[in-house]
Amino acid sequence: MTAQGADVPEGDGQTTARTAASPGASNGADANGTSIAVPAARERARSIPEAAVARLAVYLRALSALAEQDITTVSSEELATAAGVNSAKLRKDLSYIGSYGTRGVGYEVEVLIGQIERTLGLTRKHSVAVVGIGNLGHALANYGGFPGRGFPVSALFDLDDDLVGVPVGGIPVSHIDDIVEVCSEREVTIGVIATPTQGAQEVCDRLVAGGVMCILNFAPIVLQVPEHVEVRKVDLAVEMQILSFHVARRQQEAANAVDGAASDGGPPGGGAGLPGEIDSANRMVERL
Amino acid sequence: MTAQGADVPEGDGQTTARTAASPGASNGADANGTSIAVPAARERARSIPEAAVARLAVYLRALSALAEQDITTVSSEELATAAGVNSAKLRKDLSYIGSYGTRGVGYEVEVLIGQIERTLGLTRKHSVAVVGIGNLGHALANYGGFPGRGFPVSALFDLDDDLVGVPVGGIPVSHIDDIVEVCSEREVTIGVIATPTQGAQEVCDRLVAGGVMCILNFAPIVLQVPEHVEVRKVDLAVEMQILSFHVARRQQEAANAVDGAASDGGPPGGGAGLPGEIDSANRMVERL
DNA sequence: TGATGTGAATAGTTTCACAGCC
């Protein structure tokens, strides 16, 4: 996972920085005149734990699947199973956004979908720009306008002049030099960096200059961004290495069966022979 | 980010399941005869917090970059900055794998690299199979044998007969029906699922049957796997939605400026001219 | 003197278990 924040504070494995939000009293009831303009719809909505936010997105997908099957009601148990969590956690997570269930019955699928969407800010459209139209960039650009709701890809950028002007996934590629202009013009809020490591910080700076507020970074580099910009990182190498760690741990555990009584509850299946060990220099060739 | 586990327990945001490891005494000193075969190299190595494991991979990259610049020593402060964490956390993380620093001086880059690689199990090669050679699959197959050390891609699979046999990134694509056979033959330990949602569970089952121990899943579905298989999920939609949440939160916070006395302890940092006030609608366009 | 390594304090997250309501 791997956090990625401006500088100091962090949350879970992969998380955006700071925690903000003054603890004390909630910011709800501030009966003042100006509230007229604001429909009083989304008030509190703070203080939702980072970890819970991530899971809300997962619940949302599970709920959408249910809705498609014309299922109108779910229990926390059912939804939890579909989302791969336990029901206590699910109920707790949902409690952060309000009480929309019915005791003894469950949740109304449509209602929950609406509430989660509201909480995640999905009622507003977020234009996406993808920078770096290589293999990964293509994949992202063709990602069906981004799954589900409001993430239309509205700009693509690359360095390569042969690519500029060519439409990918219906949108013509612009040159990287025009990031600032195009992004502010098309009101891009989310930038996706799919460039090689070298260009990433430069691209990031331009996206920020173009008014982008969030960045999803596939380049294996820690980006420097101003405080008001949110960064999330997806790092394939890190994911693989975490998996590697778990394999190693498991094998080591298995090896510790040298000790144990017969059945120590360990991994019975799997088996297979383990190769020996390698060992060498190790070079770091980044690519993308 | 979203956990993904067989059924119940989970860790941080994105984590593999169970915690295993008996707490009590470490498994170190078990002076028995069979220890001859085992070089007594990697013994304990348990009990490293999930979150720390993820960061070790990040430190490793930062260290590799330093090594390439022929830098031989780093302080926790420097390395922490490079990795985007604070130094206390870094020192704590490193302390889980042992004491390899020198007080008053710092860490030797090469030594740390070696120790982290050992801890992450990178001294063993992990063959990778990629299933689903679409846009994303191509990107993954061409990922340069996977960044850095030991993750050679050694098998590719797709459903499409037009693709079977065609080499991608130097490796010919095999048919999905041959997953079990090919994977066990080539001793694949890590499977990457880059298929559409529909096929994902089926593919997963075959990978498992083929002896794969870890799965990196790009399909937006919660996979069912036996206990001994580790799954990690990368979900673009979830990432985007988390970002969306943060935008929404920030805008909502800005809107709450309706209230505030002048300085309510909000983000004072940033310094610089920073955008002063925001109008009702509130747009966040930073210029340069 | 300067930086590591780590116990103790704090913060965040998950799980338990049960009151409350349908």
Add this chain to the structure above:
DNA sequence: GGCTGTGAAACTATTCACATCA
């Protein structure tokens, strides 16, 4: 009877702060 919502307990992770040592 069944299921939600939620305090409180348990657990995990981060930060502090300082003893320790080269």
